[in-house]
Amino acid sequence: MKISELGEFGLIERIRRQLPPPHSGVVRGVGDDTAVLRSPQGGYLLATCDVQVAGRHFLLGKAAPDQIGRKALAVNLSDIAAMGGTPTYALVSLGLPADLDVEFVDALYRGLNAEAARFGVSIVGGNLSSAEQLFVDVTLLGEVEPEHLLLRSNAKPDDVVMVTGDLGAAAVGLDLLQAERAPNLLPAMREAVLQAALTPTPRVKEGQIIARSGLASAMIDISDGLAADLGHICDESRVSVRVFAEPLPIANSTVEAAVAVGRDPLDPALHGGEDYELLVTAPRANAKALIALVQSQTGTPLTIIGDIIPPNEARTFIRGNGRMIPLHARGWNHFR
């Protein structure tokens, strides 16, 4: 069987089943945003890695090298954010075509260094290899107090589902980057969705506030798309979910840009991926306090978009007219 037939998540599940049981020091191995490891002296160490490959995760000539560097770190920062953690150290593994300009690498590192400085991260190592296809593989470490760790696996029926910021902008930005002719769009709107696609802002502070509040039950970052990442929470928590179209936070610029490229804005919001927003579940009674806390400390809105339901009910999306349709994961699959 080819990998393309099994798909990314099928392959991850297959690898996971073959892994031997981990040490006693492993609080959480494969199956969450980051690994969670007990430090010998107490405290939890977080570790994650995510690669950006040319032509897959970024388009040479469309993304500037400093943007590629920023994003390569940002996507990892978002995983640490999803655990409520504080990022600390990064290792950077570069695969570089031998005929690439050294100045490209300089600019890539300018982006990496700027993003690292912004979030208090030190780049402490890495390696270089020649490769036909440029790639940037970042490993990021972080830490979290055991009592504040938020996993994917603790959502409960009747919890509400909330999301930080807004959805779908990055996916529409990617549509614009790939469009042969620039659609008719106000420059500010164009800029907003392009920025979401090229230099996403990881919600590190928001993640820490949510985790430390003790008000939430589960958290994940949206990299594969809202529907797919909600699916991960449901799978790991053994629950189901109901999402409402009406409250979904979609910025005006995303709506305008989606329409300009001929796309229903709900589609990128549900399935676009690469939002790097946080998806949070919390007991219904805690929602108001959590929304007020995040808003007041970061200015970032947290919006209720649905609720967790028992596992025997279907995962459902409820449109504005009340029509219920199945909520299928249709996010990014690298091997499709």
Next chain:
Amino acid sequence: MKISELGEFGLIERIRRQLPPPHSGVVRGVGDDTAVLRSPQGGYLLATCDVQVAGRHFLLGKAAPDQIGRKALAVNLSDIAAMGGTPTYALVSLGLPADLDVEFVDALYRGLNAEAARFGVSIVGGNLSSAEQLFVDVTLLGEVEPEHLLLRSNAKPDDVVMVTGDLGAAAVGLDLLQAERAPNLLPAMREAVLQAALTPTPRVKEGQIIARSGLASAMIDISDGLAADLGHICDESRVSVRVFAEPLPIANSTVEAAVAVGRDPLDPALHGGEDYELLVTAPRANAKALIALVQSQTGTPLTIIGDIIPPNEARTFIRGNGRMIPLHARGWNHFR
């Protein structure tokens, strides 16, 4: 300027100069075998990453997938060994062509899991991406007590230079793999050098014993080649070195295989790279005790091959006939 003109080590040095000063928690950042990080509660955390790219680090069709997996972890284990550390957790980032067979990935993970089990490592995370060129990027964490850490930067004039095991086998093994016609060679000899090339054995236990003995002054693993890695010790310790041809440990199988492919055995021993032996310096008075200790506890020979000299003297290689020639690094450069 192109990367190929600057070369791997020029580019590393250029990146290193552009990095901002690290946190106070960084004991050692870029510039040793692994990063060394202070744990919040005491103790040192080690972190390293090393990628294997198809066509660069392994040849598809020549290396079996389980061998590729084993080696991808082994080269990282060797870096932890060079710090005297204990490996703990690994993250595995795979770049995979979509038309690759799933069974290839199964076998690759069989190799990774076997090597992990052998050295007490848990694989706790990673990620998958599609890529045109297969790559396996492993990040490995480890730990070491602060009092036992052995850096590259503490070699002193009049220290002796020692090496574990023997040299040049992996490079000659690679010659055999690349040869269009198999040279005339006894199967056992062929097997020995192929095994060195395909499934090197990291010297984890030896590294721990050497570091904990308190008898050594500096340590590095030989990945770039004896001359190049000695150069790294000299650069970081601000010393020079003299190496003698006569005592260089070269296995009979390596000599025979080198001759069979028309190569002076000294050449792979000095410059071949990928030996994954440990290169150790120690005060002359400690050498005998250290050699006896490593031999008795692991069975691995430790051989004196030269000495550290003041930095104003030339790095020199002294041939069997007493002729002195400059010892130039001529190891692997990924962008040449």
